[in-house]
Amino acid sequence: MSATIYKCPNCGAAMSFDSATQKLACASCGTNIDVVDYDKYIKELESEYNDNNNEEFSSDAGEYDGDSSENMKVFHCQSCGAKLVTDKFTSATFCSYCGNPNLVEERLDGEFSPDYVIPFKINKDAAVTAYKDWLKKGILTPRSLARNSVVEKISGIYVPFWLYDYSANSKMNALANRVRVVRRGDYEYTYTDHYRIYRDVSANFDKIPADASEKMPDERMDKLEPFNYQELVEFKKGYLQGYLSEKYNYNAEEIEDRTKSRAKESITNITRGTIKGYTSVVVNGNDVSVSDLKNTYALLPVWMLNFKYNDKNYSFYINGQTGKIVADRPVSIKRGIVFFITVFIIILVILMIGGLYI
């Protein structure tokens, strides 16, 4: 098993994926190369080497050490030779010594090879700025969380998702009524028209996501949605350069129920939405069927920052494509007290001044 570094064809330094240009970029010589073009370049080198040497091309990759436990694996960094220790799900990481990005290729091959990826659109600086702006908006949020020692821990990670396609149908029965009131003289007449309603609605759902990582909380990943699937591209390993990533913990069947129930709820609500123009509607029967069409494995970008405040852990997530923030906001008791007193004084002054004019 090997860890791989994408090296610059110009100067040989390690390359990272640049979210601004959406290309692999070399920090040393400034070379930018498209991920697809880089793949072609490697394949050309490979076939050229094999033709010349009649040997199979072996990438200049570090070797698997063999020294590992069930949950941890050890590799060698291709750049400096240092040992990289990863858990069994990590597929992209950084060398702790030289800082170069490394890919664990075997965790991106075969059944673990993603079908698609949405490359990062938001770079680290933008993520840090978004975090700091979010901190400022919280009146009671402690400002000490803007320290560089906290901020520099922000990490870009490709989270494994399963995307499900469904065909759904709902057959709904309901009773509805329409009420109108007429006044004649001293009497009020209430006319209630009763109706029996039936609807048969079907829809196809495209790429309902469910995160397949055990480490990522499902509720937070759901709130990061939606991702813009227009920017979903065929997976190339080059997109992972410079970011962390993981392979899935759960296969498609294991977490399917979550997305199926979402599809059921959506088709029910859509069907109910077609019953309009009535004063009240009571649904007395709903037969919903959802059938699988397809599922695909994709890596979606997320910026993540974990921090501690008052011995409590907090997490901050940004959708690495759209910039949507999902986070817990810690509360500073000191700021809370000052805020309370300030608001109290302001309201009291307003009430007292109001008494002058009443």
Added chain:
Amino acid sequence: MKTINCNFKKKIGFVAILCLIFSSFILVDFIQESLKPMVVTATETKDYVIDDANVLSDIEEDQLEKMCKTASDSANCDIVIITFSYGYDGSVMDKYVRNILETEYGFNGSGSNCDACAYAIDMTSRADRIVTSGVAKSSISQSKLDSIREKAESKLANGNYYGGCSKFVSDIKTAIIDGTHVPTTKEKLTEHFAIKLLIALFAATIITFIAVCNAKAKTTTTDMTYVKNHKYNVNAREDVFINTTVTKRKIERSSSSSGGGSFGGGNSGSSGGHF
């Protein structure tokens, strides 16, 4: 460090501004109090109690005299007790008492609309009447005046003439003072202070609670987010009419009994009854 110092200075400045606002209100009130004119007391020569009907003893008359003088000084209005046995009642009694008030009384001078009020008791007709003029007329409502008379009257009915008269004096004095009092800025600011304090506390608690809780991210997907091409098919639609039900209700009309309008701050000039 620089940022922290800057923020701290801003907070100190803000608190200082609030303290300045508070102290300016107190200062304004202090200036108003110091500019108030001095109170002028009534002259010693007036008889505030004329007991022609001899219903009061000498001691009671003296005490009532002192009470009326003190009350007159406090209210800036002559408060007088008159008893007689002429068999007067109604408008005749009113005219008689008013004539006395306008010729012999008035805190700031006699004449029509002088600042004076009288409680008249006729032992022959068993009629009692409050006659008001000037500030006593303008600052007390009719209902209040009637109430003062009724309270005094109940004591007269028990033969407690001194009690009835002293009750009248204390009640009318309070009514005139309350009716003529112009609240100072400080009084306006601190009026119902306990209630204002509670409201401010409650509002600050609610707002702080909202600020603490207002950190949750919201779900921004809808039912249509993942629907392919944002289109769905309605394969069948049936809206079948079953029947119509009708209910009938009589509209209740409220009988409008408009009560007597309140007089606002003044009264008609008198309030009479019998004991």
